[in-house]
Amino acid sequence: MQLEPNKYVKELTQEKYKYGFTTDVHTEIIEKGLNEDVVRLISEKKGEPEWLLDFRLKAYRYWQTLEMPTWAHLTIPEIDYQAISYYADPTKKKDGPKSLDEVDPELLKTFNKLGIPLEEQLALSGMAVDAVMDSVSVKTTFKETLMEKGIIFCSISEAVREHPDLVKKYLGSVVGYRDNFFAALNSAVFSDGSFVYIPKGVRCPMELSTYFRINAANTGQFERTLIVADDDSYVSYLEGCTAPMRDENQLHAAIVEIVVMDRAEVKYSTVQNWYPGDAEGKGGVYNFVTKRGNCKGRDSKLSWTQVETGSAITWKYPSCILSGDNSTAEFYSVAVTNNFQQADTGTKMIHLGKNTRSTIVSKGISAGRSQNSYRGLVRVSEKADNARNYSQCDSLLLGSHCGAHTFPYMDIHNETAVVEHEATTSKISEDQLFYCNQRGIPTEDAVGLIVNGYAKEVLNKLPMEFAVEAQKLLSVSLEGSVG
Amino acid sequence: MLEIKDLHASINGKEILKGINLTVKTGEVHAIMGPNGSGKSTLSNVLVGHPAYEVTKGSVVFDGKDLLAMSPEDRSHEGLFLSFQYPVEIPGVSMVNFMRSAVNEQRKYKGLPALTASEFLKLMRQKREVVELDSKLANRSVNEGFSGGEKKRNEIFQMAMLEPKLSILDETDSGLDIDALRIVAEGVNKLKTPNTSCIVITHYQRLLDYIKPDIVHVLYKGKIVKTAGPELALELEEKGYDWIKKELGE
């Protein structure tokens, strides 16, 4: 069967992005622009100790010496860092201070609408949520329940106040402020995010989840997440995000740091659904994120799973440093781009310890006029005896105006390493489509089915609730893209 | 010809063989049977010197020489041949090059001159007929793309080429249909002389219908727990291994 190009192409209408509403809530926004005073102001608003302000200032000064990186396969319009506000607090009421427990009903409504109820009695069973809007954590559920097991789950601002030693010990230990342009920027102005500490020998009894929401206009979101899994512990952590539809681009530059100690295991799952911009490529979030975990302990394990469907531009490489002997790391990714979206995403697996193993499975799906790149590095250092890596990166192209690219890098400095990389690029098989058609399945549905099948290997890695959501998201993101 | 005394061996620190005693005389055919995981393949691998196995105790004398002190290739040169349970595929190495190296290395070890190309090809042709190996297979890379039966036939072909004193057939019958089994077994029987011996490792009786053993051993939990004549194999076929376990008081 020969499909006529564009026959099925319909505009991806704006209703398709169902999270595009805004919340009308009084928000305290500081003035646009970035300078040392702004950095000091953010720190002051959060009531931070001196050492953290120092950290921010060092990062800011370093950031000033940097230029935006250009190596990614992305066309990034000039970003005016002085035209962005670096702090927006929707929890500040006009009439003075409020108690911590008291959350504006508008905000609760917003998260309810997003399917993230913050009242514990309504919440999904087995999932604790930290809800972050703009620069501030609105509420963290099940905090007390978790505390009984010694698990700390709170906003990073709270952790700075309540657990300063832990934060001081690990903040910046995996992603230093000198790591890259966006990491330096985040380190200078980071606002809220989550902090997780799982004590020795504890298996976290529920999924931990952070939901990020950008609401205010002309602001950037610079969240920071830090997860520490002590010896013999286990945690599964989920991250979701959405933003209103705005014509202007919004900047999101986050850092996630994970430390995994001896025999501990961390699973980190993301369903990224920032506003991708409209069908003409107007608006959308610029998502420049540095995520990295250090498998510090022996026999430790870290697994990244990501479903990337949103953002106008994605620049993101959740990575693993395998420093502990016998440590294991995984990266499972589905990245979907449609219309004018651009994604340059992948991972870095840095093998330092002996007998370390890493697996990379990346599935890229491009449609419309989008560009979708996988970029990954596998490095085996001199001392990493018997390191093993297997990478598989497949790309699926829907339509003849999009691009799918694969840029793997392999640096091998040890003769006992076995490193394999396989990649394929193809389009949806016409035979498969025809087979579905013959069984009465319309082409659009068939594409959804086939794409979900193609991404199954990755979706299966997600916790159940997320997997269902992610499947729907894949189909919605690709609606109107068959060509 | 072969004398194994109190042989203990382990892999990754786990002891598999726990004191094997076995003597094979010239001209004899021994069958070693036993349930899965009893150590049959470990025994064959240890005898041919697989580097993954560590001998922790005991001795093996082959034709008057200390077998355990020899490299795997010298064990081969001395006349020890293992027909692998899972023959290895070696892409890019042609059967001809592979066999020529093997034959000429053995000749070198024995102080004989290397065969000329035409002598060698003639030998290949002769021996191929023993196991009815297709000449097409002989032109391919070692075992690459061979079916299960072809691989086993190729093992016997190599056995014919190298003329070993003692052959160990490790589960040679596994994965073979009845015709392939017959061809392989006939090949082994044709190669049998009064001066050569054979150890047949198998799970089932059916191979022993073709290759008649003189002595049958049962290997269980790393030790030989029973030794008898060919009737033992039939008994095992009929009753399974449970009665032996009972006999051992388990």
Added chain:
Amino acid sequence: MNMKAEQQYIDLFTQCEALICRHSAEGLNAPRAKAFADFERLGFPTRKQEKYKYTEIGTFFAPDFGLNLNRLEFPVNPYEVFKCDVPNMSTSLYFVINDSFDKHDHPSAQLPEGVLFGSLRELAMQYPDLIKKYYGKLADTSKDGLTAFNTMFAQDGVLMYVPKNVVMEKPIQLVNILRADVNTLSNRRLLIILEEGAQAKLLVCDHAMDNVNFLSTQVTEIFVGENAYFDLYELEETHNSTVRFSQLFVEQQAGSNVLLNGMTLHNGTTRNTTEVQLVGRGAEINLCGMAIADKNEQVDNHTTIDHRVPDCTSNELFKYVLDDQAVGAFAGKVLVREGAQHTSSQQTNRNICATREARMYTQPQLEIYADDVKCSHGATVGQLDENALFYMQQRGIPLKEARLLLMFAFVNEVIDYIRMDALKDRLHRLVEKRFRGELNKCQGCAICK
């Protein structure tokens, strides 16, 4: 930019431009001024450029090298010293000494009617229109400092021209001999044109005759007409003090079929850049290479295959065996442009590191802008199969020999691409010798004895 390495060449060119031009030809002189301006602007490529990530070019140019700008003749008759003809293969044999085409009689050379093969400088004077049409048209000086550098200084080289529908039965063998008493920089240039329906095979061998430092740059431009067939085999057998920077540009018209096979058996530092543009439908490129490197040898292959139109095919295979402290790099980009439907592209890079100190960097890349394509790439770094090694030992093959057989099998896949049986046999033997350590210098010709 630190222009220290560049400055001496900028000065040299400024002072000697007239001399360089006088000993060359009009067609070669024409692009010099622009190349000079480009080089002043670009300098040598640095590792900061993604394309040159693994080899720092400028440092190799920093030492003092002699350039034979005056075109002095070297007292050597290659026909007397060169004996490494491929047995059982009748070729038309030619020589380039450093960067000058050798003018001795060519006893075996009887070329079909209309075929040109000879000194680029002389033929440029005889056929100015041909040069004007093709020279420098693929090697763009404005994008790459090395191309600009070569274009500035190249005074001679080789022109090969095969007219429409002429089929050359006999392959041509071209031997690049590096011969000097002082450290020498040579800038070679090859221009190869096959008209529609033409067929030819070219074997180019690099040899170094003296134990001095040789640095050579080489720019090759290959134009392959509709339905033409062309094979290029490059064989490098030099020594550890030799540095080779080669840039090869190919443009293929519809239905053409090209095989490029670059084999580095012995070298010092080698950087080969290969850029293939498929501009006509149904064109096919087979691009392969092999490197066997030990000691401090370094081999860096950077390839780009540009599928510009529909229905083209590309197959790429590179294999490296690295011993001692050798460093290997492979970067291969396959670009499928928008509209280049029904592209079929396969790329494979496999590597063996035999020691802990050996390093391999590999970077296969797919950049695809068309949906109806079949593209795949695979890369591996690993060791020899231990099960296969033991199997061979059980059959009586000593471990060392078994390793050799496996390494041999590993690179044979690349040799098997060769479409000349006699050359294939010769390579099999050369590779075996190389692995056995019997090939410590380039061997086979009397030069190195």
